[in-house]
Amino acid sequence: MSYTIQGFFEPQFQHVIDVFLAQLPQEPRQGGAALTVYHRNQKVVDVWAGVSNKQGKPWQANTMSISYSTTKGVLSTLVHILVDEGLLDYDRPIADYWPAFAQNGKHSITLRHVLTHEAGLYHLRSMIDDAHEMLDWPHMLQKIEQATPLHAAGARVGYHAISFGWIVGGLIEKVSGEPLAQTLAKKITQPLQLDGCYIGVPESELARCSEIIGAARYNPNKAAPSKFVQLQQQLTDKALRLTGFDPNTAAEALIPKGMSRFYLDEPKSLQACNAGAGGVFTARSLAKIYAALANWGELDGVRLLSAQTLREVVKVYNHQRGDVVPMPMHWRLGYHRVFTTWPRTPHAFGHFGYGGSGAWADPSRHLAVGYIVNTGSGSPFADLRLWRINTAIIETVEKLR
Template sequence: MAFMKSAILVCVTAVLTVYLPQLWTKTRPIITAGTVQPGFEPVAKLFRENFENGVEYPTAGSALSVYYKGSKVVDIWGGYADSEAGRPWKEDTLTVVFSATKGMAALCMAVLVDRGHLDYDKTVASYWPEFAQNGKENVTVRTLLNHQAGLSEISDEDTYALLGDQDALGEFLARYAPEWEPGTAQRYHSWSFGLYASQVLRRADPKHRTLGQFFKEEISQPFGIDFHIGFPLELYHRYPRLSWASAYMWFKEMMSSPIMREFIWQRVKTGELGAIFKPAEFQEFMIPEKLALEQPSAYGVGTARALAKVYGTLANGGATLKGQRLLSEDVMKQFTDQAQVEALGIPDGTPIILNLGFFIDEKAKRFGHPGAGGQHAIADPQHKLGFGYVSSFLSTYTVGRDHRFHPLLEETYKCIEKLEAK
């Protein structure tokens, strides 16, 4: 009986928490703004309709940016950065992108490869001798970036206290014993990917910078990318209040999505089901001091425009229209043309391809990296398109079809088809 009372109380609390704010925020006007180039008006129309029809969550905000052939053609945003305060999402609002940060970390590694300071097929220990402990001596940089090194169970709790001391963090990571024989299996390295990448980069980079420092000095500043791995405290006023999917929304999506059913089942088997319903997990990402730490797996903060500009530059042959080169085409071809990992999947059982730190869409020859709650960053070199989508509402759509983003993606391709048919 006590259990039933507790369960009912939890359910009632969840319903009130989810729906009372919605009733209040519905009195606020729907706000969307931004610009689109001629021919892309249907994308902006659909974006606004998403807010009008409840596809976008009323207590949050989102932004979409698209680069085509090196030029920005879509740059739109809407909703609220803080609905309680009535603060609208603005042109310069930025937010945490969670695992989409890994794509930026992978890019930094690729830049080092391009400059001859790093080789994907050399061992990690050739750059970082202390790494060769507990059976890791033959792990290559490629194996590490392909999530095959057996280091997937390292958590944020294991490493958070060490983020301010790179030497101590490096010692911990070097000592860690693989969970399987490296190179024989693949499992998504949720928290450890960016940390290991940064330790390798510190040693391969002639200036011995951390990954966050390298990104700032070699990518963010020279290319005008409003993205931060180590978020400056003085920019926190541009950060939104985060919202997250309720247990009801997870259940609703589970009933309609085979991918989500597999995700939930995997969490049941591993005893991690409760974690996805804990708001505290996301509230921690509203602490400015946490975001200021360099965690290149998940703490990256930026705009949709920043993501789209990075991936749009890569999709445009690796160079801007002004001739600035971010990455060579030879290195980028390795992302898709030399993908050796065949849909082994991540812990939720979703079939994906991971290669050199990127999610690969082998059929469409696209690459990029999503983030928790529906953050998206994609490069399509065939069509010279770069996409960035961010939202302060963390939905259930980390992988699979996102009801907010993917219709916008498809609408963009329709616009491209019409423009190229003229």
């Protein structure tokens, strides 16, 4: 049984559509996805296919999906807007805006340290006793205030996989004087007329959210892994350790206690403000945000960011391997490098997420991409679906030059 593609695309992008479809599950009722591409400020691909839940509900034009760490790119864009407006400075201590943040040796940490993942505050597992605490925004801000950094600001790189959202989101609330969701709506969603961009989904929009299909579910009676699987995991861990990677460090950042019983796609999680890993978007909205960034801050007459601020934002600030992610991410201010299966993308930046989603811009190619998907439960480094789609997009655009 084949997929039926919905939406539209320019004929020159047929190869992209073929690759997009090839990344979907073999059986159409096992999941779905959506892809939007802007080239030279024009939407050239806006497609979707598959199903949005386990009952086989067809993916619709307005279907949204939780996009995990892809959220960080949107949150970073929002904080850059506030820098542009003079409400924030990358190099002033966060404690200047948020005095309680200074506790336990955090007085010198700046916004720049956080955006480049050099603040040493990624150890979420040590901050909370259960993953369900992440649903309580004021409680999590207090946990960030009480946290002690693992190292001096700027001394090391460690991906703030989940804690990033409370640090940056909390800072945004301190300087804006309003809830994060309200600032996001005023500064990004409404000006760009986005059709689905939420950090904390309103109850009225929950029906549009896809269900994650294929994510591991907690089962207390689950059989122990086979000896082969155990050996495979041991060999993988050993190979990673040879690169200097410590799985325990990654677990500190990525896996709070109780995570096996915590589901980010449940209504209570979708409605919560999880600004580092809980954003819910359409591919169309993600691509439109990055289309503005690809055009140096402006799209369709709407100025999102000044070109001057954006030029500082997209510089690469560190190249080394981090303590959490065992590969160089080439961190900009809140964005990382763009991954493909071969084409070089030195000027591209964005953010990918657990489960396969991602969004990015490449000003040098006048290109922006947004991709959401509801199948898979792997990291962006082991999940090559978006890498392959990105490669097809770049190949197509290069031929159009």
